[in-house]
Amino acid sequence: MVAGTAGLATSYFVAMVMTIRESPVVAVAELVIRLTPGAVVERAIRVLGHHDKTFLVIVLLVILGLLFAWAGRLARRSWWKPLTVFAAIAGLGLVAIAAQYDPRLTDVLPILVGFVTWVVCLSVLTDALRSEERRAARAEAADPDDPGESRRPARRGFLLGAGLMAVASVGVAALGRVLGQGRRHVEETRRLLRLPGVSEPDAPAGVSVGLEGVSPWRTPNDSFYLIHTALIPPAIEPKDWQLRIHGMVDREVVLTYADLMARETTEAWVTLNCVSNPVGGLLIGNAWWSGVRTADLLREAGVHDGADAVLQTSDDGWTCGTPLAALTDDRDAMLAIAMNGQALPIDHGFPVRTLVPGLYGYVSACKWVVDWEVSRFEDISAYWTQRGWGELGPVKMSSRIDVPRREDEFDAGEKRVGGVAWAQHTGISAVEVSLDGGAWQTTELGNAETIDSWVQWSTTLTIEEGDHVLRVRATDNTGLVQTGAEADVLPDGATGWHEVHFNAV
Numbered sequence: 001m002v003a004g005t006a007g008l009a010t011s012y013f014v015a016m017v018m019t020i021r022e023s024p025v026v027a028v029a030e031l032v033i034r035l036t037p038g039a040v041v042e043r044a045i046r047v048l049g050h051h052d053k054t055f056l057v058i059v060l061l062v063i064l065g066l067l068f069a070w071a072g073r074l075a076r077r078s079w080w081k082p083l084t085v086f087a088a089i090a091g092l093g094l095v096a097i098a099a100q101y102d103p104r105l106t107d108v109l110p111i112l113v114g115f116v117t118w119v120v121c122l123s124v125l126t127d128a129l130r131s132e133e134r135r136a137a138r139a140e141a142a143d144p145d146d147p148g149e150s151r152r153p154a155r156r157g158f159l160l161g162a163g164l165m166a167v168a169s170v171g172v173a174a175l176g177r178v179l180g181q182g183r184r185h186v187e188e189t190r191r192l193l194r195l196p197g198v199s200e201p202d203a204p205a206g207v208s209v210g211l212e213g214v215s216p217w218r219t220p221n222d223s224f225y226l227i228h229t230a231l232i233p234p235a236i237e238p239k240d241w242q243l244r245i246h247g248m249v250d251r252e253v254v255l256t257y258a259d260l261m262a263r264e265t266t267e268a269w270v271t272l273n274c275v276s277n278p279v280g281g282l283l284i285g286n287a288w289w290s291g292v293r294t295a296d297l298l299r300e301a302g303v304h305d306g307a308d309a310v311l312q313t314s315d316d317g318w319t320c321g322t323p324l325a326a327l328t329d330d331r332d333a334m335l336a337i338a339m340n341g342q343a344l345p346i347d348h349g350f351p352v353r354t355l356v357p358g359l360y361g362y363v364s365a366c367k368w369v370v371d372w373e374v375s376r377f378e379d380i381s382a383y384w385t386q387r388g389w390g391e392l393g394p395v396k397m398s399s400r401i402d403v404p405r406r407e408d409e410f411d412a413g414e415k416r417v418g419g420v421a422w423a424q425h426t427g428i429s430a431v432e433v434s435l436d437g438g439a440w441q442t443t444e445l446g447n448a449e450t451i452d453s454w455v456q457w458s459t460t461l462t463i464e465e466g467d468h469v470l471r472v473r474a475t476d477n478t479g480l481v482q483t484g485a486e487a488d489v490l491p492d493g494a495t496g497w498h499e500v501h502f503n504a505v
């Protein structure tokens with residue numbers, strides 16, 4: 001039962017800090033409610049008032065307690081029988097999570113953590129007891145008069161271990177509750193924020209080529225890719241947020257959230273992508289960002305001659321070195337407070353992150369940013385550059401086929417194909433495709449809107465029966481044609497042509 005409780009505590013902790021709606025136990029309770037006939041639920045509510053859910057959770061906890069005790073008994077004889085009990089309980093939890101509204105893959109994490117905790121804690125607690133029991137049985141067979149003195153140390157160890165584990169479980173659960181409440185509060189503040197100067201436009205006319213299966217031109221916030229090293233993204237109240245600009249400047253500047261709100265807002269469509277995006281990969285998204293121009297802030301601080309970098313630090317300790325030129329030239333580099341017209345989601349850097357068109361995220365797009373040190377590249381080192389990634393991080397031109405998908409099969413004949421292409425802050429002028437290694441053919445482009453955002457492309461091909469391969473390449477506004485030379489994502493971004501194999505019948 002102690003091992004079982006420990007697993008419930010760790011799974012609760014993980015659920016709370018990830019601000020997953022509720023713990024797995026509550027998910028099961030919700031599933032039970034959903035599966036119970038309406039009349040029964042109504043009667044229960046009439047009898048129990050609003051305590052129906054609490055009551056159900058308590059019943060579930062009691063049942064779990066009995067199952068844990070049973071698993072403990074089984075552990076006397078067998079190492080695998082208790083595991084099947086735990087696996088069955090975890091399985092029920094997974095079913096309950098999967099049945100929730102709009103579940104995400106990460107929602108299963110609390111259950112996995114709980115399951116591992118059960119297995120580890122049960123074996124830690126029972127291994128010594130079991131071998132002790134076997135030894136005692138052997139001793140008794142040899143000398144039936146031995147009163148079993150030899151069992152005492154193992155029992156004492158067990159009781160001590162179980163006591164410590166119980167205390168630790170309560171601690172973990174309480175910590176989870178405190179952290180979870182903090183996050184929920186920030187989530188609530190975020191939801192209630194009114195952001196003057198932040199607009200929420202629809203995607204501009206003509207950006208879509210109107211082909212189903214091509215990534216939407218504007219990426220919704222909840223499907224925008226996420227990359228961060230923080231295990232638990234920081235939850236920062238806007239009133240507690242500050243950015244300190246210091247280092248090689250005339251005047252140190254400290255900005256609060258209210259200061260940012262009082263300033264003029266700049267808004268732009270910008271495509272952000274990750275240096276770790278392989279050719280054809282999905283670590284890219286396009287959004288309408290609102291914020292304050294970094295160039296203005298740095299001008300007010302008065303940057304010294306000789307500075308060429310800004311070392312940005314996040315509240316979670318992550319750092320990146322950003323080329324000063326990209327933060328001070330005329331592009332829309334900004335301290336962003338909103339994404340697609342909404343306050344930044346916590347996972348995307350709430351309350352404030354940096355965004356620099358034309359640079360990969362790892363050198364520029366610092367989330368939960370709290371410190372800017374104006375400096376020189378030779379004097380600083382940052383999280384990813386310490387690990388062998390390139391210092392400057394300009395985005396490399398690339399293009400992707402979204403339709404057809406890999407291994408697609410469709411009828412031979414006329415087929416519309418399409419995808420996206422990008423070269424942020426240079427812009428795309430053409431996209432071409434080649435079928436089965438044939439000549440490059442031009443495609444039609446959607447409205448490019450700005451040089452900082454991606455562009456959709458599409459064309460219609462006549463496709464004969466059989467296996468095929470389609471390749472794509474882009475040309476940027478300087479006339480440069482995307483290279484077919486394949487390069488790995490490390491150290492400064494992948495190159496090569498995306499190709500898709502498919503079959504027509």
Ligand SMILES: Nc1nc2c(c(=O)[nH]1)N[C@H]1C(S)=C(S)[C@@H](COP(=O)(O)O)O[C@H]1N2
Nearest residue numbers: 225226227228229274314318361362365367
């Ligand atoms: N604090 C912090 N900011 C960060 C990162 C991080 O790990 N921690 N990752 C960077 C990387 S590598 C990328 S690609 C972008 C991703 O931004 P997104 O998660 O909003 O899509 O954030 C950047 N900002």
Ligand SMILES: [Mo]
Nearest residue numbers: 274275361362
């Ligand atoms: Mo990245």
